[in-house]
Amino acid sequence: MILKLENVHKKFGNTEILKGVGLEVNKGDVVTILGPSGSGKTTLLRIANFLEKADQGTLQFDDLHLQLGQVSKKQMRSVRMRTGFVFQNYNLFSNKTALENVIEGLITARNIPVKEAEIIGKTVLEKVGLASRYDFYPSQLSGGQQQRVGIARAMATEPEVIFLDEPTSALDPELIGEVLNVIKKLAIEGTTMVIVTHEINFAELVSNKVYFIENGVVLETGTPQDIFYNPKEKRTQQFLQRIRR
Amino acid sequence: MNTSIISLLINSFWQILVPGLEITIPLTLISFFLGIIIAIFVALIQIADISVAKHIARFYIWIFRGTPLLVQLYIIFYGLPSLGVQLAAIPSAIIAFSLNVGAYTSETLRAAILSVPKGQLEAGYCAGLTFIQTMHRIILPQAFKVAFPPLFNSFISLVKDTSLAANITVLEMFMATQRIAARTYEPFALYCEVGAIYLLFCTVLTKVQIYGERKLNNEW
Ligand SMILES: Nc1ncnc2c1ncn2[C@@H]1O[C@H](COP(=O)(O)OP(=O)(O)OP(=O)(O)O)[C@@H](O)[C@H]1O
Numbered sequence: 171m172i173l174k175l176e177n178v179h180k181k182f183g184n185t186e187i188l189k190g191v192g193l194e195v196n197k198g199d200v201v202t203i204l205g206p207s208g209s210g211k212t213t214l215l216r217i218a219n220f221l222e223k224a225d226q227g228t229l230q231f232d233d234l235h236l237q238l239g240q241v242s243k244k245q246m247r248s249v250r251m252r253t254g255f256v257f258q259n260y261n262l263f264s265n266k267t268a269l270e271n272v273i274e275g276l277i278t279a280r281n282i283p284v285k286e287a288e289i290i291g292k293t294v295l296e297k298v299g300l301a302s303r304y305d306f307y308p309s310q311l312s313g314g315q316q317q318r319v320g321i322a323r324a325m326a327t328e329p330e331v332i333f334l335d336e337p338t339s340a341l342d343p344e345l346i347g348e349v350l351n352v353i354k355k356l357a358i359e360g361t362t363m364v365i366v367t368h369e370i371n372f373a374e375l376v377s378n379k380v381y382f383i384e385n386g387v388v389l390e391t392g393t394p395q396d397i398f399y400n401p402k403e404k405r406t407q408q409f410l411q412r413i414r415r
Numbered sequence: 416m417n418t419s420i421i422s423l424l425i426n427s428f429w430q431i432l433v434p435g436l437e438i439t440i441p442l443t444l445i446s447f448f449l450g451i452i453i454a455i456f457v458a459l460i461q462i463a464d465i466s467v468a469k470h471i472a473r474f475y476i477w478i479f480r481g482t483p484l485l486v487q488l489y490i491i492f493y494g495l496p497s498l499g500v501q502l503a504a505i506p507s508a509i510i511a512f513s514l515n516v517g518a519y520t521s522e523t524l525r526a527a528i529l530s531v532p533k534g535q536l537e538a539g540y541c542a543g544l545t546f547i548q549t550m551h552r553i554i555l556p557q558a559f560k561v562a563f564p565p566l567f568n569s570f571i572s573l574v575k576d577t578s579l580a581a582n583i584t585v586l587e588m589f590m591a592t593q594r595i596a597a598r599t600y601e602p603f604a605l606y607c608e609v610g611a612i613y614l615l616f617c618t619v620l621t622k623v624q625i626y627g628e629r630k631l632n633n634e635w
């Protein structure tokens with residue numbers, strides 16, 4: 171077990187968005203989180219990386235046990251140093267080239283010499299098919315290319331878990347494939363990932379565990395076989411029917 | 416215009432320009448530089464949401480934007496001695512100008528920082544960077560580009576505002592002109608002349624601004 175969230179509660183104002191959600195990730199897992207819009211998927215991922223503060227709950231990351239309500243800056247940073255995050259809208263650093271985006275975490279946060287970091291950065295960018303785009307600024311890249319830089323940035327630090335929040339949902343349909351292929355490659359290599367996605371065919375292909383979240387609770391969890399072909403809950407069946415259409 | 420006025424303008428030109436180059440410009444540059452340093456801190460304190468410091472920052476901005484610069488100069492130069500703090504004229508002017516500029520430009524910077532999408536700060540955190548590192552490497556460079564034109568506005572204003580230092584015995588361009596005018600009884604010609612020199616300074620700065628903006632826009 172590398173990551174375990176338990177009993178996570180989160181309110182925005184008076185609305186309780188997460189009502190005791192749990193999530194368990196083992197080394198090598200590719201976990202898919204599925205659920206209707208507004209069910210709290212993004213919030214859950216953000217809580218796991220402390221971009222959002224939970225009201226209650228625990229997070230276990232490897233040997234670290236944290237109470238989510240009271241995490242110190244130092245603890246946040248130590249978890250973030252061991253994880254990666256891919257955002258729905260990329261969030262690339264606009265003032266940095268593709269390569270600079272990828273190596274920023276290496277040189278600034280991990281004090282790796284620039285020359286060494288550039289070698290790593292180029293290798294990673296090559297892996298996501300952007301060997302010819304090192305010196306391009308985000309504004310000069312297509313959405314699919316930007317998201318691949320986003321993935322490369324998350325990979326470069328060799329994190330133990332990568333969180334991906336709807337990595338393809340901001341993309342034009344013809345660009346989705348190139349990004350999914352990169353993620354698939356990572357999955358094959360055994361990268362541990364937690365992916366929020368509506369691409370269920372893709373989820374079935376790459377993931378070994380699926381969580382279905384609705385209304386702030388985990389309604390159902392199981393293998394892709396279980397969830398996609400034998401969902402127990404009526405709400406899960408209805409949801410799948412809706413997105414399969 | 417008779418020839419004596421023309422020769423007066425020519426003679427006085429250097430007498431006005433020299434204090435301009437020796438006092439007005441250095442006073443502007445030093446005060447603006449210090450003002451920007453103050454502004455960066457004051458803006459960051461507010462963005463980082465440091466509770467007590469944030470209130471102090473807002474209080475500082477409130478005071479220095481809400482009172483006339485001339486009053487601030489008077490308090491520092493003529494007022495503080497009665498509290499036992501005696502400062503020479505030029506240091507007093509530098510303190511007043513930098514605090515005043517700091518208050519205005521911190522708001523410019525704060526708005527510029529907020530104009531950078533918040534996701535980039537989060538992406539910085541996720542890459543393992545600290546708040547300060549992300550600000551320094553990612554957010555401030557972008558904010559600076561946004562803030563550049565309004566900061567330049569403040570800079571140009573300051574060039575002219577330094578003339579207020581004449582009131583606290585700083586012998587800058589304007590006071591030099593006052594002295595010549597008192598001697599020669601030609602206020603109209605001389606004040607027009609010093610106005611033209613300020614205009615010249617500001618015209619040069621406007622060119623610098625255009626050049627700077629073009630450079631910044633080519634960057635990314
Ligand atoms: N910062 C915030 N302030 C107030 N409400 C918020 C905030 N962030 C999210 N919410 C609310 O919390 C709920 C859950 O949002 P969240 O983004 O986690 O949903 P989601 O499952 O990711 O949805 P989607 O599939 O549309 O991305 C939504 O109703 C949203 O409006």
Ligand SMILES: [Mg+2]
Binds near residue numbers: 212213335
């Ligand atoms: Mg979401």
